Amino acid sequence: MNRELDFTEYGRSLTQSIFADNILLVLVRYQRRGRVSREDKQVLLEAREFLSRIVEAERIFDIPSPPQSSMANARLFDEAVNSISIPLASKTDFVDYIQKIESTVKKMLSGSKPSQEEISSFEEFFTNYGALQHQRSNIELEIAAV
Numbered sequence: 305m306n307r308e309l310d311f312t313e314y315g316r317s318l319t320q321s322i323f324a325d326n327i328l329l330v331l332v333r334y335q336r337r338g339r340v341s342r343e344d345k346q347v348l349l350e351a352r353e354f355l356s357r358i359v360e361a362e363r364i365f366d367i368p369s370p371p372q373s374s375m376a377n378a379r380l381f382d383e384a385v386n387s388i389s390i391p392l393a394s395k396t397d398f399v400d401y402i403q404k405i406e407s408t409v410k411k412m413l414s415g416s417k418p419s420q421e422e423i424s425s426f427e428e429f430f431t432n433y434g435a436l437q438h439q440r441s442n443i444e445l446e447i448a449a450v
Contacts, residue, residue: 317441320383324434327351331427340412348413351430355406358384362399387433405429 330344330351340348361381385398392398408422418426 314441314444317437321434321437324430327430348409352409358402387436
């Protein structure tokens with residue numbers, strides 16, 4: 305039985321995969337040049353906003369009946385958790401990890417030089433996030449083909 309492709313879900317996953325790829329391309333250029341170009345600044349500002357939304361989403365789980373409008377952020381939080389490849393003991397550890405990545409973005413934007421460990425965490429998170437989104441878009445296509 306074929307089902308129609310959920311273009312909304314497919315498009316969202318594909319868009320997020322491309323978003324992560326763009327961030328990784330900015331990182332490669334940053335590592336090569338040692339600075340953020342004007343063109344890349346906007347991508348890093350979007351990355352910083354994205355990471356801030358993840359941190360804000362953590363608070364949703366403390367609300368007994370969160371508003372429906374906050375469900376997108378809850379989903380974002382879930383996807384971010386699934387993009388972490390290191391063991392974290394608690395929600396607080398996860399938020400700290402995301403805030404460290406956000407701090408790396410802020411350093412890059414301000415002209416400060418992040419450590420190699422910070423760069424590695426940044427790269428690993430966005431690599432995993434992009435791969436997860438790409439996988440989800442492929443699953444949507446496979447479901448539609450059945």
